Amino acid sequence: MKKTLIGLLTGLSFSFTLISGPITGRWKVYDPRGPQFQINFRTDNSFTAYSNEGKVLITGNYRTDKDTFLVNDLNCNAAYWGKYQLNIITEDSVAFKLISDTCSGRSEAVNGIVIARLKQK
Amino acid sequence: MRKISFLVLVMAAILVASFSFTRRSEQEIPQTPAALGKMLFFDPILSRHRSISCSSCHREKYAFADTSATSIGELNKKGSRNAPSVMNVSGSGSFFWDGRASSLEEQALIPIANPAEMDLPVDSAVRRLNDDVQYLRYFMAIFKEKPNAKNLGTAIAIFEKTLNTYNTPFEDWQVNDNDSAVSASAKRGFQLFNGKARCAGCHFGGDFNNGGTDYRNIGLFDGKQLQDSGRAVITRSPDDVGRFKIPNLRNVAITAPYMHNGIFRHLREVIEYYNDPDKIVPHPINRDPLLSSPLHLSEIEKEDLENFLRALTDKRFVTTPE
Numbered sequence: 473m474k475k476t477l478i479g480l481l482t483g484l485s486f487s488f489t490l491i492s493g494p495i496t497g498r499w500k501v502y503d504p505r506g507p508q509f510q511i512n513f514r515t516d517n518s519f520t521a522y523s524n525e526g527k528v529l530i531t532g533n534y535r536t537d538k539d540t541f542l543v544n545d546l547n548c549n550a551a552y553w554g555k556y557q558l559n560i561i562t563e564d565s566v567a568f569k570l571i572s573d574t575c576s577g578r579s580e581a582v583n584g585i586v587i588a589r590l591k592q593k
Numbered sequence: 594m595r596k597i598s599f600l601v602l603v604m605a606a607i608l609v610a611s612f613s614f615t616r617r618s619e620q621e622i623p624q625t626p627a628a629l630g631k632m633l634f635f636d637p638i639l640s641r642h643r644s645i646s647c648s649s650c651h652r653e654k655y656a657f658a659d660t661s662a663t664s665i666g667e668l669n670k671k672g673s674r675n676a677p678s679v680m681n682v683s684g685s686g687s688f689f690w691d692g693r694a695s696s697l698e699e700q701a702l703i704p705i706a707n708p709a710e711m712d713l714p715v716d717s718a719v720r721r722l723n724d725d726v727q728y729l730r731y732f733m734a735i736f737k738e739k740p741n742a743k744n745l746g747t748a749i750a751i752f753e754k755t756l757n758t759y760n761t762p763f764e765d766w767q768v769n770d771n772d773s774a775v776s777a778s779a780k781r782g783f784q785l786f787n788g789k790a791r792c793a794g795c796h797f798g799g800d801f802n803n804g805g806t807d808y809r810n811i812g813l814f815d816g817k818q819l820q821d822s823g824r825a826v827i828t829r830s831p832d833d834v835g836r837f838k839i840p841n842l843r844n845v846a847i848t849a850p851y852m853h854n855g856i857f858r859h860l861r862e863v864i865e866y867y868n869d870p871d872k873i874v875p876h877p878i879n880r881d882p883l884l885s886s887p888l889h890l891s892e893i894e895k896e897d898l899e900n901f902l903r904a905l906t907d908k909r910f911v912t913t914p915e
Contacts, residue, residue: 512770520767527759528767529799531787546793 495536495558495566499587506581510590519543541568543582548575556582564589623731630752633745638725639718640711641667647704647711647749650676656844656910657756662855666710673709673821675855681843683754685805690837690853691824692808697750702742715742758843758907766904775904782901785894790867792898794883801842801905810835812870812877812884813852819874821854835879846903847910860902864895 499511501521509529511521521530532545535553539560542553554573558566570583623629634651637643650664650672651657659676666672674690682688688700704710705718713721722728722740729739736744763783765774775783786792795809796802808824814835824833837853851857857866866873869887870880890898 512768514770522764522768523759523799525759526764526768527757527799528764530797531767546787546797550787550793 495534495541498590500590501585501587503581503585505584511587540571543578545578548578554578554582561586623735626735626748626751627755628752629731629735630748630750632731633749634752638721638728639705639713641713641717644668645711647679650704650710651679654910656680656758656847656907658844658848660849662850662858664710666707667712670709670712674853675850677840678844678848679753680756680758681800681841682805683757684800685802685841687806687838691827692806692838693827697753698743698746701746701749701753715745719745758909760908761843761906762904762908763901776900778897779900779904781894782897782899782904785890785898786901789894790864790888790890790898791883792867795839796842802839805838805841807839808833808836809839809881809883810877810879811837811852811867812874812880813837813854813856814878815874815876816878817876819854819877823853832879835877842902843905844907844910846906860899861895864890864898868895 496513496515499513501509501511507523509521509523511519513519513534517533517535519532519534520528522528530545530547532543532547532550534544535542536558539558541556541558543556544550544553548554552574554575555571556573557569557571559569561567565586565588567586568582568584570579573579573582621628623632633639634647637646637649639646644667648657650659650661652659656678657680658678661676663674664672664676677690682697685697686695688694688697689703694700694703702715705713706715719740719742722732722745732738732740732744735748738744762774762779765771766780786796795807798804810823812835813819814822822834824836824838825831827833845851846860849858849860851860851863857863867884867888868890870877870884871887
């Protein structure tokens, strides 16, 4: 019983909650077309996308300007910035809509995805 | 006297039989396709003279790669290419240095039949498994059918798909934001990898191999001393001459020797090559433009790059002393 309670509390403390704030921090990506993964947007404008198991998938850099999100990563051309519009769905869930990105692999992966902020209580 | 000799003989036979029975019954009975695949991977039953197994060239201790420049097959036959690691292959879209197999299931059967490797036609391998009471039972229990080429390839492929490693200092640094997980040198090495050293021009993605479906000519084909034309063996396209599959870099520090022909014995030699390929292969044919000019890396930068590559080693290998 005690173990169950501890497990439940641990589970709750790592559950996803929607909070407000800038894009920096950890996010869970919801993409019905592919496997789920997470992203860590750091304050130094670098980011790491990683699988739910903890394997690094992509690293790169990002910038935001109001509701515009710019991204570059090594899977595409590191000198080229893809551009997406951030659509706020709720306080802390955001959808990405393609503005311009010549990197087809990235635009197919990013356009339409929804991310929800992951908060560790 | 004759009676005593007979008794001794009978007792010896009983002892041998019981020993053999114990050995077999002690083996863990596989309950899943992956466990069966693991058993097959390590079993020499799949080689003509039962002398080698998949694990002879894909050695667990070395991230399931080989330490020989080119692998040694049955009867000490020398292969022509270096055995790559079979870890972290579940996301790969093609297999072998020249991409001759498009699935892991297909890949798994090819070395069994290759005369320079295990040298056992797949039909013969399947027959052996059907003749082996234990394997027959295992296949029936797991696949609900007798051993055949398809479920043999499937079992080995499923086992190989379990060999994923991402418990590395690099992951600890990047995923957990643990700044002390890697050295300052390795962090600089990561910057070099992505920038000045141009490694990420080919080695990107989760396994640093562009999904395992891309082929590049890094200059190790000159038509004279270096005659393996790589991908062109399969496609017959002149554009593919000298191209080889971009290898996975996870655990690269323990998978020496390097390149399709195992030409470099140390990671540092690989870095030296990329730093100035012309010094080592002066007249390559069809080399990728990415390698058209020297990198001009300093000695410290070379060390940084090497330290970053070492940070891709799974902790299971770091903690296991040689």
